[in-house]
Amino acid sequence: MIPVTQTWSAEAAARYRSKGYWRGETFGAFLRARAQATPDAVAIVCGARRWTYADFDRDSDAFAAGLLDLGLRAGDRAIVQLPNIGEYFIIVFGLFKAGILPIFALPGHRSAEITHFAEKGEAAAHIVAAGQGFDYCALAHDVRGRVPGLSHVVTVGAAGAGEVGYDDLLRAAPRDLPARDPAGVAFLQLSGGSTGLSKLIPRSHDDYIYTLRESARICGLTAADTLMIALPAAHNFPMSSPGSLSAFYVGARVVLAPSPSPDACLPLIARERVTMTSLVPPVALLWLSAAEAGQHDLSSLRVIQIGGAKLAPEVARRIRPVLGCTLQQVFGMAEGLVNYTALDDDEETIVTTQGRPISPDDEILIVDDDGRDVAPGEAGHLLTRGPYTIRAYHNDDGANARAFTADGFYRTGDIVLRRADGALVVQGRAGDHINRAGEKISAEEIEDHLLAHPQVFDAAVVSIPDEFLGERSCAFVIPRGDKPKAAALKAWIRQRGLAEFKVPDQVVFVERFTETAVGKISRKALRAHLRATLGPEAG
Ligand code: J2J
Numbered sequence: 001m002i003p004v005t006q007t008w009s010a011e012a013a014a015r016y017r018s019k020g021y022w023r024g025e026t027f028g029a030f031l032r033a034r035a036q037a038t039p040d041a042v043a044i045v046c047g048a049r050r051w052t053y054a055d056f057d058r059d060s061d062a063f064a065a066g067l068l069d070l071g072l073r074a075g076d077r078a079i080v081q082l083p084n085i086g087e088y089f090i091i092v093f094g095l096f097k098a099g100i101l102p103i104f105a106l107p108g109h110r111s112a113e114i115t116h117f118a119e120k121g122e123a124a125a126h127i128v129a130a131g132q133g134f135d136y137c138a139l140a141h142d143v144r145g146r147v148p149g150l151s152h153v154v155t156v157g158a159a160g161a162g163e164v165g166y167d168d169l170l171r172a173a174p175r176d177l178p179a180r181d182p183a184g185v186a187f188l189q190l191s192g193g194s195t196g197l198s199k200l201i202p203r204s205h206d207d208y209i210y211t212l213r214e215s216a217r218i219c220g221l222t223a224a225d226t227l228m229i230a231l232p233a234a235h236n237f238p239m240s241s242p243g244s245l246s247a248f249y250v251g252a253r254v255v256l257a258p259s260p261s262p263d264a265c266l267p268l269i270a271r272e273r274v275t276m277t278s279l280v281p282p283v284a285l286l287w288l289s290a291a292e293a294g295q296h297d298l299s300s301l302r303v304i305q306i307g308g309a310k311l312a313p314e315v316a317r318r319i320r321p322v323l324g325c326t327l328q329q330v331f332g333m334a335e336g337l338v339n340y341t342a343l344d345d346d347e348e349t350i351v352t353t354q355g356r357p358i359s360p361d362d363e364i365l366i367v368d369d370d371g372r373d374v375a376p377g378e379a380g381h382l383l384t385r386g387p388y389t390i391r392a393y394h395n396d397d398g399a400n401a402r403a404f405t406a407d408g409f410y411r412t413g414d415i416v417l418r419r420a421d422g423a424l425v426v427q428g429r430a431g432d433h434i435n436r437a438g439e440k441i442s443a444e445e446i447e448d449h450l451l452a453h454p455q456v457f458d459a460a461v462v463s464i465p466d467e468f469l470g471e472r473s474c475a476f477v478i479p480r481g482d483k484p485k486a487a488a489l490k491a492w493i494r495q496r497g498l499a500e501f502k503v504p505d506q507v508v509f510v511e512r513f514t515e516t517a518v519g520k521i522s523r524k525a526l527r528a529h530l531r532a533t534l535g536p537e538a539g
Contacts, residue, residue, distance in 0.1 A: 004185045004188065015361070068172075072125060072152070081105040100125075116198070120200055124149060125154055126143060129156040200396070213246075218343075226252065231278060242278075270298065281309050281312070283437075363386055366379075379415050379416065476513070
């Protein structure tokens with residue numbers, strides 16, 4: 001098994017410790033501390049069910065013991081693929097306490113993606129929920145059948161044959177759980193997958209807890225707050241910016257919404273007196289329309305974080321008048337760097353920028369195509385290095401060679417400019433991924449699957465502007481022999497075991513790409529050319 005590590009240079013690590021960023025805390029230990037300080041405070045609300053901090057600490061201890069009783073060991077990895085339910089947090093903290101690394105899959109992922117995570121991460125367990133509309137247990141059995149070493153399927157809800165029930169694991173006898181190494185990796189987060197398949201991002205207790213503590217401070221999140229998780233809980237944004245884990249860090253209350261739709265969330269805000277939540281721009285648009293109808297009491301809302309994709313200034317301007325709360329823009333990435341606008345920034349800064357980095361030690365470079373610094377205020381490629389930005393992906397030398405410079409800067413793939421006051425403004429992407437409502441789709445990954453279809457000669461997938469989604473995907477396809485139907489190609493992508501959000505929104509058949517294109521220009525240039533042929537009004 002390839003050990004999961006994350007290594008900063010000795011000099012950088014010493015500096016981050018001496019400056020008090022890395023304080024030697026661990027997830028299990030901070031939860032224990034909160035449970036001892038405020039045992040009866042409610043930590044998790046899921047429908048009518050509630051877990052206090054004492055319940056949370058006790059159940060996650062029991063779950064950790066149950067996993068170890070199964071034969072799992074510290075250092076193993078478990079794919080966690082759960083909807084927004086309370087058990088999700090018990091499981092994740094149980095894994096942290098056992099030293100088993102969660103791999104944070106999303107409910108939308110299907111067999112191709114889960115198989116890839118299981119293989120790359122050498123997962124020993126897959127944790128799913130039964131009775132969710134989609135048959136996650138069947139998915140788990142399918143993947144287990146293909147991946148040697150993936151021995152355990154753990155099910156929340158009715159466990160079938162060959163599965164272990166969450167409730168059974170909670171009945172395990174208590175064990176002494178050794179303290180975890182704060183410098184060690186706590187979990188594997190997923191990259192947006194700019195080229196090819198998603199990569200695994202090892203994050204340490206020390207580095208991630210630093211972002212939780214600082215995010216809580218910058219967002220004004222305290223134990224008095226009620227934070228709602230409307231986006232999928234395992235996504236890095238609602239997990240950490242400030243997200244559920246910052247909320248637990250400060251002893252606040254976390255309310256789970258079953259979906260981000262206004263129908264699910266607005267009544268919940270009124271019922272639970274939610275003070276803070278995070279949204280992607282298309283969801284914010286839906287909320288604005290629904291809130292204008294004025295049926296729900298949203299007076300408890302204090303701050304809404306919006307990020308994951310570019311928020312149009314005209315939408316940003318409507319947040320305060322319509323939702324009655326402060327907007328905080330967040331520009332972050334699972335690899336590390338997170339930027340926030342400040343709660344007390346002037347309205348123009350809040351509306352038109354994506355904020356400033358969390359840490360004084362976040363090093364920011366903005367460079368041209370040749371790697372030279374651009375003039376102040378000019379747009380360029382964003383590179384970054386700092387106390388919570390990774391230096392390497394797990395088990396992926398090729399990606400590491402492309403994504404990191406020799407001196408440890410991460411190439412974000414984003415094009416940004418920096419104003420004189422330090423605020424970043426995102427201009428776009430250098431790479432060819434599609435940011436569909438905050439979900440990142442690699443053009444290359446979808447092209448590879450299309451090319452496997454017998455009636456596809458060649459394919460290029462591009463992003464096109466979309467008023468609601470921000471971007472949507474369009475596949476240009478040169479047929480081989482009989483032209484397939486667009487619907488058949490979409491069904492093909494589903495059948496290949498890919499998440500629904502990766503199915504091309506649009507398929508355009510063409511006879512050839514361009515005369516000069518064949519073999520002469522890069523796929524990147526080809527995609528740019530095809531995108532241009534559609535124009536901004538494509539549809
Ligand atoms: C434009 N593009 C943005 C923004 C992210 C907080 C917030 C978001 C993420 C996230 C996250 C953007 N405007 N406000 O992990 O902790 C695009 C950029 C970036 C990529 C990262 C967090 N906020 N983006 O979205 O790993 O292109 O993280 O590089 O999913 O999303 O995607 P991801």
